Amino acid sequence: MVWEATMENFLLWGFYILTFYAFLPGLVSRTFGFRVFKKGRAAHEIALTFDDGPDPEYTPQLLDLLKRYDAKGTFFVVGVHAERHPELLRRMHEEGHIIGIHNYVHKTNWLMRPGTVKKQIHRTADVIKKATGERPAFYRPPWGIVNLFDFSNLGYLQIILWSALFGDWRKRVGADRLLARMMKKLRPGEVLLLHDCGATLGADREAPANMLVALASFMEEATSRGFRFVHIEEMIELTDKSKATMHTLGWFKRLLIACWMGWERIFHVLFRIKPTGEDPVLHHRIIKYKGKTLHLSDGGTIANKDPVLELHFDNHKLFQIMMDSRSVMHIAIRLIREVEKELPRLAARIAGREEYAKIRGLYGISMINRGAEQFGFSVLELPPGLFDKMTRLYLGTLMKVLHPSGRKRVQKRGDKLSPRIIAMSMDRFRERFGAPQVNYPWPASQSFEEQTESLTIPH
Structure with missing residues (x-):
């Protein structure tokens, strides 16, 4: 009986600790955006972000695609991958993209002590600094999961989450279905999460191939509608400007x-x-x-x-x-x-x-x-x-x-x-x-206003 009571208390205290250390901080950050950035305010801009790379096969193709549309992206790299491919980090930096941290190994912060998380971040930051000459300013925890100490333990780093993700790490989703999902988020201010590497736990190694096909079609349509792709730093600047204007x-x-x-x-x-x-x-x-x-x-x-x-x-x-x-x-x-x-x-x-x-x-x-x-x-x-x-x-x-x-x-x-x-x-x-100009399997929409002060009301 004593042993059972002790075990019950141990499990209860474990539940309390896990709740306050992991579940509640994750819930607050994802639901209310506390101390994180996950969606912007912009007129025509979308932020593309990519996790888990760099990958020697898919990341160069992705960089070529972004260059074709004069787009800037944000890459949250896994340190162990980045350390193997510093040339890809240098190319990202030289072509105007932002490089952020995604831990040294792709492991959730819930399963690591605060000191371990800090070491993972610093080690990855050193890899990025060595390759590009600049220390990163942005951090995305794997799976977007933060612990209680992440809010105060990251120093100068800004935590970046996302407004939309699409399951692109699964090969079975396919390029067509992935594109349909992405088109539903063709909106200004969105922070889209995609993956340029399939080597992490739970991902399919060939999945980024589908992502590249879908992203190419997405960018083509978005560009025709007047959208622009920016890195996360510019999206934050646009958002701050919008908020400042609103307060006036x-x-x-x-x-x-x-x-x-x-x-x-x-x-x-x-x-x-x-x-x-x-x-x-x-x-x-x-x-x-x-x-x-x-x-x-x-x-x-x-x-x-x-x-x-x-x-x-x-x-x-x-x-x-x-x-x-x-x-x-x-x-x-x-x-x-x-x-x-x-x-x-x-x-x-x-x-x-x-x-x-x-x-x-x-x-x-x-x-x-x-x-x-x-x-x-x-x-x-x-x-x-x-x-x-x-x-x-x-x-x-x-x-x-x-x-x-x-x-x-x-x-x-x-x-x-x-x-x-x-x-x-x-x-x-x-x-x-009447001749349809968009041949996709989702409802056509986007951008319709009237000319100067055209406002409609019901008849």
């Missing part, structure tokens, strides 16, 4: 924006407004148009009770563009570019789907200065009345909330910021944008 708005303005964004999410649920895909800037729903017949510039019409695709633009995306732009003209240019890229993707998204077969056209209500007609939209006056007044009030309030100098902007140009109907017949939409 004042607490009341930030509170208004947070409330408005929260209401928008509820609004989308209540009215069953669908996104076009992952991280969309365009949302839509099918409704029956209510109002007088719209006579469009191509000779088509949208009559009362005709089914239409009602467009809604993501106000969070619009706010990001406004915050990142230097002037109103810069906002306009960026929005028009987004429209040009997005409309073909919307066409690919709805092509061949039965629920869209009877749609007569696209419809929205926007504040427009310029640009809609060049994409085939007809711009029509909103009939005077209560709906016109409520629309004007709504969009004016939205501009005041979202634009950094929104109140001045609305007061200065109130005569020009008038709501208009934008509409396009489905025949014209298919004629101009």
Whole structure:
């Protein structure tokens, strides 16, 4: 009985120690981002990070791929591998990539004492310093697992985790499925975790071959959409700049924006407004148009009770563009570019789907200065009345909330910021944008804003 009680106490204390040493720090860091960096704020940038290398077969191929797209990556190297291939470290450094630490051997920090973890880090840092002449500033623990002392035991090192990983260490995932998973994270600010070596425990040695195939297609599509690949140091700088800009708005303005964004999410649920895909800037729903017949510039019409695709633009995306732009003209240019890229993707998204077969056209209500007609939209006056007044009030309030100098902007140009109907017949939409430009097995999406101050509301 005494032995049983002693063993029970021993196991209980072991559980307590393991919880506070390992489980809780890991949970806090992964869930709340405490003392770690795992996702950025950026307009068009994505951070590619690679673990477990370098590998003499796959890492050179990866470096060639990054060079082809003028991309910068972050390599978290395992010291024992790096020590065998200092020439690869030198090439990474010379080509502008960041090199971080991934322990000397690929072993979880939960199973090592704090002093052992520190030795692993210092030994790997010495390997990197010897090859490149610079000490690393970033650290990623294997499997992203930290212990209680990692937060204070790493000195100058910044812990880097990730916002998305894809199981690319398994060969059976395959390049196609891996690409489909990656495309769901084609969003600015993402920190993507991939592997350029399959020699670690639990990985398949040939798996990086699939990763390289998928990454090449991913980078090709991302580049065509205007994304840029940066190393983790630049992503952190962009994020810090974004946070600093946000704080210049004042607490009341930030509170208004947070409330408005929260209401928008509820609004989308209540009215069953669908996104076009992952991280969309365009949302839509099918409704029956209510109002007088719209006579469009191509000779088509949208009559009362005709089914239409009602467009809604993501106000969070619009706010990001406004915050990142230097002037109103810069906002306009960026929005028009987004429209040009997005409309073909919307066409690919709805092509061949039965629920869209009877749609007569696209419809929205926007504040427009310029640009809609060049994409085939007809711009029509909103009939005077209560709906016109409520629309004007709504969009004016939205501009005041979202634009950094929104109140001045609305007061200065109130005569020009008038709501208009934008509409396009489905025949014209298919004629101009109907040929799908993206041939992947996932929903086409990404980047759709209207031209200067184009904001949509439900009809």
